Amino acid sequence: MEDCIIVGAGPAGLTAAIYLARFHLRVRMFDCGSSRAALIPCTHNHAGYPGGISGRDLLRRMREQAADFGVTREDARVTAIEPQNGRFRIVCDDREWTARTVLLATGVVNHRPKGMDDALHDEALRRGFLRYCPICDGYEVTDKRVGVIGTGEHGMREALFLRGYTRDVTLIAPGAHDLDESCHAALDEAGITRVEGPCDGYRIESDRLTLDTAEGGLAFDSVYPALGSTIRSDLAIAAGAAAAGEGCLTVDDHMRTTVPGLFAAGDVVLGLDQISNAMGQAGVAATTIRNALNEATPLRR
Numbered sequence: 520m521e522d523c524i525i526v527g528a529g530p531a532g533l534t535a536a537i538y539l540a541r542f543h544l545r546v547r548m549f550d551c552g553s554s555r556a557a558l559i560p561c562t563h564n565h566a567g568y569p570g571g572i573s574g575r576d577l578l579r580r581m582r583e584q585a586a587d588f589g590v591t592r593e594d595a596r597v598t599a600i601e602p603q604n605g606r607f608r609i610v611c612d613d614r615e616w617t618a619r620t621v622l623l624a625t626g627v628v629n630h631r632p633k634g635m636d637d638a639l640h641d642e643a644l645r646r647g648f649l650r651y652c653p654i655c656d657g658y659e660v661t662d663k664r665v666g667v668i669g670t671g672e673h674g675m676r677e678a679l680f681l682r683g684y685t686r687d688v689t690l691i692a693p694g695a696h697d698l699d700e701s702c703h704a705a706l707d708e709a710g711i712t713r714v715e716g717p718c719d720g721y722r723i724e725s726d727r728l729t730l731d732t733a734e735g736g737l738a739f740d741s742v743y744p745a746l747g748s749t750i751r752s753d754l755a756i757a758a759g760a761a762a763a764g765e766g767c768l769t770v771d772d773h774m775r776t777t778v779p780g781l782f783a784a785g786d787v788v789l790g791l792d793q794i795s796n797a798m799g800q801a802g803v804a805a806t807t808i809r810n811a812l813n814e815a816t817p818l819r820r
Contacts, residue, residue, distance in 0.1 A: 521547045523808055524609050524618040526597045526754065529554035531785030531797035532624035533581035538805035540588035543820065544812065547616065548585070549609075551596040554578060555626050555786070556794060560645050564655050565794055577794075600758045602778060607758075619780065619815075620808050623768070624801065625751035626786040632668055632730075632744050633693065635721045643721075643742075648728035650741050653677060654793060657684045660741045666691055666730070668718055669745030675702045677745035682709045689739070691732055692716040693746065752787050763789055774804035782808060 523539050525532045528550030539546045559574030582592065599610035600621055609616045629651050631640060643649035650656050657680065664687045667678045675698065678690045689712045690696075696715060698706070706713060720731035727738040750766030760776040760783075761769040767789035774782050782804045785797035812818065 520606075521545045521616060521618040522812055523547075523620045523622060524607070524616060525549070525622045525624060526600070526609075527551075527554070527624035527626060527751075527785070527787075528582070528592065529556050529578070529624060529626050529785060529797065530581065530794045531626070531801040532622070533578070533585055534798040534801035535622050535624065535784060535805040535808075536585045536590045537581070537588060538802055539808065540585065540590045542805070542809040543818065544809065546590045547618070548590055548592045549595055549597050549611065550592055552594065553628075555629065558644060558651075559655070560647065562655060562794065563658070597754060600754050600781070602758055602780070605780070607780065619812060621781050622801075622804055622808065623752070623755050623776075623781065623783045623787060624785045624797075625754065627748040627750050627792070629748045630744065630746040632718060632721065632742075632746070634719045639721055639723070643723060643728050646723075648723060648726075648739075648741055650743050652792070653680050653684075653743060654791070657681055660684050663687070663740035664727075664738075665689070666728075666737065666739040666742040667745050668693055668716075668742060670694075670696045670698060672702060673747065674698075674745045675706060677743060678711050679705060679709055681743065682711060686710065688712070689714055689737065691718055691730070691737070693718055750787060752783075755781060755783060755787075772803075773807040774800055775807065780811075 522544035525548040536546050536548050556574040561571040561573050563571040595611045597611050601608040607618045607621045661684045667690050670692045678688050682688050691714045694716050715733040718730050722729050728742050729738040752762050752766045752768050760778045768783040774784050784800035784804045786792045
């Protein structure tokens with residue numbers, strides 16, 4: 520019987536693991552190896568790293584820290600979480616475990632531009648030609664030529680956000696634009712160009728990412744896909760947890776889902792998708808878990 524099983528080994532899951540292990544609790548973590556943080560070439564938003572730090576390096580350091588305090592990490596994907604008489608059964612292929620509490624920190628998966636080769640995608644991401652988080656790295660595109668792949672209100676909002684960093688922003692439809700009058704008015708006021716899609720023919724040329732559109736090939740210093748994401752909340756929803764329309768899990772101020780004993784933290788919860796926010800939520804969740812377990816059975820050394 521584990522005190523807590525953590526599903527997901529990104530910044531939220533690892534922070535919670537460190538807290539819980541330092542509370543002298545039995546912690547097992549499942550890592551399927553697909554944390555979105557691993558895709559970050561270099562983050563400059565994370566306090567304490569003046570020169571920035573890559574997502575992979577940050578995760579490696581956090582894994583080492585968790586291991587130092589006795590956290591058991593499984594390189595495996597959880598396939599089911601089942602509440603059973605105040606406990607949880609966690610299934611992973613043909614194996615299963617039992618836990619008093621569960622923390623879901625599975626995050627989200629960004630929707631990538633259709634037709635972009637995986638190798639090109641990774642190279643463009645590494646070199647800063649492709650970016651997914653304007654909050655994280657909008658500063659890096661200050662006064663540069665920026666393309667946003669998207670449409671509708673979501674695409675408009677991302678383009679307007681990036682307009683705070685550069686005058687040269689182009690909103691490119693992945694197919695055909697779907698913008699109402701208010702979107703057109705806001706984009707016009709900000710001086711943002713609109714180009715019809717479809718987008719394809721991605722390539723790196725002369726230190727820029729070039730793509731083909733209805734108006735021909737366009738080259739940008741950086742391109743932001745504003746195509747949404749898939750919220751990885753299916754395990755919790757199948758266990759009975761409530762979620763918002765897009766799939767983000769509903770939690771209270773202590774990161775408790777609507778299923779007693781099941782907690783969530785990080786991007787799988789509605790809110791600011793930032794490492795610092797995920798880590799803060801994880802600290803709250805871990806402390807709440809510790810206190811709940813202590814109320815059920817006082818923790819003694």
